[in-house]
Amino acid sequence: GQNIDQPTEMTATEGAIVQINCTYQTSGFNGLFWYQQHAGEAPTFLSYNVLDGLEEKGRFSSFLSRSKGYSYLLLKELQMKDSASYLCAVKQGNTPLVFGKGTRLSVIA
Amino acid sequence: NAGVTQTPKFQVLKTGQSMTLQCAQDMNHEYMSWYRQDPGMGLRLIHYSVGAGITDQGEVPNGYNVSRSTTEDFPLRLLSAAPSQTSVYFCASSVSPTPGNTIYFGEGSWLTVV
Numbered sequence: 001g002q003n004i005d006q007p008t009e010m011t012a013t014e015g016a017i018v019q020i021n022c023t024y025q026t027s028g029f030n031g032l033f034w035y036q037q038h039a040g041e042a043p044t045f046l047s048y049n050v051l052d053g054l055e056e057k058g059r060f061s062s063f064l065s066r067s068k069g070y071s072y073l074l075l076k077e078l079q080m081k082d083s084a085s086y087l088c089a090v091k092q093g094n095t096p097l098v099f100g101k102g103t104r105l106s107v108i109a
Numbered sequence: 110n111a112g113v114t115q116t117p118k119f120q121v122l123k124t125g126q127s128m129t130l131q132c133a134q135d136m137n138h139e140y141m142s143w144y145r146q147d148p149g150m151g152l153r154l155i156h157y158s159v160g161a162g163i164t165d166q167g168e169v170p171n172g173y174n175v176s177r178s179t180t181e182d183f184p185l186r187l188l189s190a191a192p193s194q195t196s197v198y199f200c201a202s203s204v205s206p207t208p209g210n211t212i213y214f215g216e217g218s219w220l221t222v223v
Contacts, residue, residue, distance in 0.1 A: 008149075033212075040217075041216070041217070042199060042214035042215060042216050042217055043152070043199070043214050044214075045211050045212065045213075048211075087151065087152065089152075094159075095157075096140075096142045096154050096157045096167065096201075097154075097212065098154070098168075099144075099151045099152040099153075100151055101149060101150060101151035102151050
Protein backbone atom coordinates (compact mmCIF):
# COMPACT_ATOMS: atom_id res chain seq x y z
CA GLY A 1 0.00 0.00 0.00
CA GLN A 2 0.92 3.63 0.03
CA ASN A 3 0.98 6.21 2.80
CA ILE A 4 1.23 9.84 1.74
CA ASP A 5 1.52 12.66 4.27
CA GLN A 6 1.39 16.40 3.74
CA PRO A 7 0.43 19.27 6.03
CA THR A 8 -3.26 20.09 6.18
CA GLU A 9 -2.98 23.86 6.02
CA MET A 10 -0.37 26.55 5.47
CA THR A 11 -0.48 30.34 5.38
CA ALA A 12 2.04 32.58 3.64
CA THR A 13 2.40 36.23 2.69
CA GLU A 14 2.05 37.63 -0.79
CA GLY A 15 5.48 37.92 -2.45
CA ALA A 16 7.07 35.36 -0.13
CA ILE A 17 8.30 31.80 -0.74
CA VAL A 18 6.51 28.74 0.64
CA GLN A 19 7.57 25.09 0.71
CA ILE A 20 4.96 22.33 0.89
CA ASN A 21 6.36 18.99 1.98
CA CYS A 22 5.17 15.51 1.12
CA THR A 23 6.42 12.22 2.50
CA TYR A 24 5.42 8.84 1.18
CA GLN A 25 5.92 5.15 1.72
CA THR A 26 5.41 2.89 -1.26
CA SER A 27 6.77 -0.11 -3.12
CA GLY A 28 7.36 0.04 -6.83
CA PHE A 29 7.70 3.83 -6.85
CA ASN A 30 7.20 5.15 -10.35
CA GLY A 31 6.91 8.91 -10.00
CA LEU A 32 5.53 11.73 -7.88
CA PHE A 33 3.08 14.36 -9.10
CA TRP A 34 1.93 17.70 -7.75
CA TYR A 35 -1.49 19.11 -8.61
CA GLN A 36 -3.11 22.45 -7.81
CA GLN A 37 -6.81 22.58 -7.03
CA HIS A 38 -8.81 25.76 -6.54
CA ALA A 39 -12.01 25.51 -4.53
CA GLY A 40 -14.83 24.05 -6.58
CA GLU A 41 -12.59 23.16 -9.50
CA ALA A 42 -10.76 20.12 -10.85
CA PRO A 43 -7.10 19.44 -10.06
CA THR A 44 -4.62 20.77 -12.61
CA PHE A 45 -1.17 19.31 -13.23
CA LEU A 46 1.83 21.21 -11.86
CA SER A 47 4.85 18.92 -11.91
CA TYR A 48 6.20 15.39 -12.19
CA ASN A 49 9.39 13.95 -10.66
CA VAL A 50 10.69 10.43 -11.15
CA LEU A 51 14.44 11.00 -10.59
CA ASP A 52 16.08 12.67 -7.61
CA GLY A 53 16.58 16.38 -7.82
CA LEU A 54 14.86 19.64 -8.55
CA GLU A 55 12.50 20.37 -11.43
CA GLU A 56 11.90 24.06 -12.03
CA LYS A 57 8.97 25.49 -13.94
CA GLY A 58 8.60 29.24 -13.64
CA ARG A 59 7.61 30.22 -10.09
CA PHE A 60 7.04 26.59 -9.14
CA SER A 61 9.73 23.99 -8.39
CA SER A 62 9.44 20.42 -7.19
CA PHE A 63 12.10 18.33 -5.50
CA LEU A 64 12.32 14.57 -5.00
CA SER A 65 14.48 12.33 -2.84
CA ARG A 66 13.56 8.71 -3.50
CA SER A 67 15.82 7.33 -0.76
CA LYS A 68 14.06 9.50 1.83
CA GLY A 69 10.55 9.12 0.40
CA TYR A 70 10.32 12.89 0.35
CA SER A 71 9.24 15.63 -2.01
CA TYR A 72 8.49 19.30 -1.74
CA LEU A 73 6.78 21.89 -3.87
CA LEU A 74 8.34 25.34 -3.74
CA LEU A 75 6.27 28.36 -4.71
CA LYS A 76 8.13 31.64 -5.20
CA GLU A 77 6.85 35.22 -5.44
CA LEU A 78 3.52 34.17 -4.04
CA GLN A 79 0.42 35.73 -5.53
CA MET A 80 -3.11 35.83 -4.16
CA LYS A 81 -4.22 33.52 -6.96
CA ASP A 82 -1.91 30.83 -5.55
CA SER A 83 -4.40 30.33 -2.71
CA ALA A 84 -5.52 26.76 -3.40
CA SER A 85 -5.07 23.17 -2.31
CA TYR A 86 -1.90 21.41 -3.41
CA LEU A 87 -2.13 17.67 -3.88
CA CYS A 88 0.82 15.30 -3.73
CA ALA A 89 0.25 12.04 -5.63
CA VAL A 90 2.40 8.95 -6.05
CA LYS A 91 2.45 6.42 -8.86
CA GLN A 92 3.12 2.80 -8.08
CA GLY A 93 3.90 0.73 -11.14
CA ASN A 94 1.28 1.35 -13.80
CA THR A 95 -1.66 1.65 -11.39
CA PRO A 96 -3.54 4.94 -11.06
CA LEU A 97 -2.25 7.77 -8.92
CA VAL A 98 -2.71 7.64 -5.16
CA PHE A 99 -3.28 11.09 -3.68
CA GLY A 100 -2.43 12.59 -0.34
CA LYS A 101 -5.12 14.55 1.48
CA GLY A 102 -3.87 17.87 0.14
CA THR A 103 -2.46 21.05 1.67
CA ARG A 104 -4.68 24.11 1.73
CA LEU A 105 -2.52 27.19 1.15
CA SER A 106 -3.81 30.63 2.05
CA VAL A 107 -1.91 33.61 0.70
CA ILE A 108 -2.46 36.79 2.70
CA ALA A 109 -1.59 40.38 1.92
CA ASN B 110 -11.12 20.76 -27.70
CA ALA B 111 -13.53 19.35 -25.11
CA GLY B 112 -11.01 17.27 -23.11
CA VAL B 113 -12.75 15.29 -20.35
CA THR B 114 -16.47 15.97 -20.07
CA GLN B 115 -18.54 14.94 -17.07
CA THR B 116 -22.30 15.10 -16.71
CA PRO B 117 -24.27 16.02 -14.72
CA LYS B 118 -22.41 18.72 -12.81
CA PHE B 119 -24.88 18.70 -9.92
CA GLN B 120 -27.33 16.01 -8.85
CA VAL B 121 -29.52 15.34 -5.82
CA LEU B 122 -30.65 11.76 -5.27
CA LYS B 123 -32.88 10.08 -2.76
CA THR B 124 -31.53 7.13 -0.81
CA GLY B 125 -31.99 3.94 -2.80
CA GLN B 126 -32.18 5.59 -6.21
CA SER B 127 -29.77 4.60 -8.94
CA MET B 128 -28.03 6.86 -11.42
CA THR B 129 -25.14 7.05 -13.85
CA LEU B 130 -22.41 9.68 -13.94
CA GLN B 131 -21.21 10.10 -17.48
CA CYS B 132 -17.59 10.65 -18.50
CA ALA B 133 -16.37 11.13 -22.05
CA GLN B 134 -13.01 12.13 -23.47
CA ASP B 135 -12.12 13.08 -27.02
CA MET B 136 -8.33 12.67 -26.77
CA ASN B 137 -8.22 8.96 -27.64
CA HIS B 138 -6.87 8.18 -24.18
CA GLU B 139 -6.66 4.54 -23.19
CA TYR B 140 -6.51 5.12 -19.46
CA MET B 141 -9.54 6.39 -17.53
CA SER B 142 -10.40 6.46 -13.85
CA TRP B 143 -12.98 7.68 -11.37
CA TYR B 144 -12.13 9.35 -8.06
CA ARG B 145 -14.27 10.70 -5.28
CA GLN B 146 -13.21 13.64 -3.12
CA ASP B 147 -14.52 14.19 0.38
CA PRO B 148 -13.51 16.96 2.81
CA GLY B 149 -10.26 16.04 4.56
CA MET B 150 -9.94 12.78 2.62
CA GLY B 151 -8.25 13.78 -0.60
CA LEU B 152 -8.98 12.00 -3.87
CA ARG B 153 -9.74 8.29 -3.54
CA LEU B 154 -9.80 5.90 -6.49
CA ILE B 155 -13.10 4.11 -7.17
CA HIS B 156 -12.53 2.22 -10.44
CA TYR B 157 -10.22 2.49 -13.39
CA SER B 158 -9.79 1.16 -16.91
CA VAL B 159 -6.67 0.62 -19.01
CA GLY B 160 -8.61 0.24 -22.24
CA ALA B 161 -11.92 -0.70 -23.80
CA GLY B 162 -13.33 -3.85 -22.23
CA ILE B 163 -10.98 -3.75 -19.23
CA THR B 164 -11.87 -2.39 -15.79
CA ASP B 165 -10.49 -2.84 -12.31
CA GLN B 166 -11.32 -1.81 -8.77
CA GLY B 167 -9.65 0.95 -6.84
CA GLU B 168 -9.57 1.78 -3.16
CA VAL B 169 -13.32 2.39 -2.62
CA PRO B 170 -15.31 0.38 -5.23
CA ASN B 171 -18.28 -0.76 -3.12
CA GLY B 172 -21.62 0.57 -4.30
CA TYR B 173 -20.32 1.51 -7.76
CA ASN B 174 -20.17 -0.23 -11.13
CA VAL B 175 -18.30 0.74 -14.28
CA SER B 176 -18.03 -0.45 -17.85
CA ARG B 177 -15.81 0.52 -20.77
CA SER B 178 -17.46 -0.45 -24.03
CA THR B 179 -15.69 2.28 -26.03
CA THR B 180 -12.40 4.16 -25.68
CA GLU B 181 -14.25 7.46 -25.28
CA ASP B 182 -16.74 6.67 -22.52
CA PHE B 183 -16.39 5.48 -18.93
CA PRO B 184 -19.70 5.76 -17.03
CA LEU B 185 -19.93 5.30 -13.27
CA ARG B 186 -23.13 3.72 -11.95
CA LEU B 187 -24.46 4.08 -8.44
CA LEU B 188 -26.58 1.00 -7.86
CA SER B 189 -28.54 2.09 -4.78
CA ALA B 190 -27.49 5.52 -3.56
CA ALA B 191 -26.60 6.01 0.10
CA PRO B 192 -25.89 9.24 2.03
CA SER B 193 -22.27 8.06 2.38
CA GLN B 194 -21.95 8.49 -1.38
CA THR B 195 -22.49 12.23 -1.10
CA SER B 196 -19.26 13.52 -2.59
CA VAL B 197 -17.59 15.23 -5.52
CA TYR B 198 -16.72 12.81 -8.29
CA PHE B 199 -13.89 13.36 -10.76
CA CYS B 200 -13.24 11.43 -13.93
CA ALA B 201 -9.66 11.44 -15.24
CA SER B 202 -7.88 10.22 -18.35
CA SER B 203 -4.38 9.88 -19.76
CA VAL B 204 -2.81 8.53 -22.93
CA SER B 205 -1.58 5.41 -21.15
CA PRO B 206 -0.70 4.33 -17.62
CA THR B 207 2.94 5.04 -18.37
CA PRO B 208 4.38 7.31 -15.69
CA GLY B 209 4.89 10.86 -16.79
CA ASN B 210 1.83 11.04 -19.00
CA THR B 211 -0.23 13.99 -17.88
CA ILE B 212 -3.56 13.05 -16.31
CA TYR B 213 -6.48 15.25 -17.28
CA PHE B 214 -9.44 15.71 -14.96
CA GLY B 215 -13.04 16.50 -15.77
CA GLU B 216 -14.70 19.43 -14.03
CA GLY B 217 -16.34 17.25 -11.39
CA SER B 218 -19.84 16.11 -10.50
CA TRP B 219 -21.33 17.22 -7.18
CA LEU B 220 -23.64 14.51 -5.86
CA THR B 221 -25.87 14.82 -2.81
CA VAL B 222 -27.80 11.81 -1.50
CA VAL B 223 -30.62 12.65 0.89
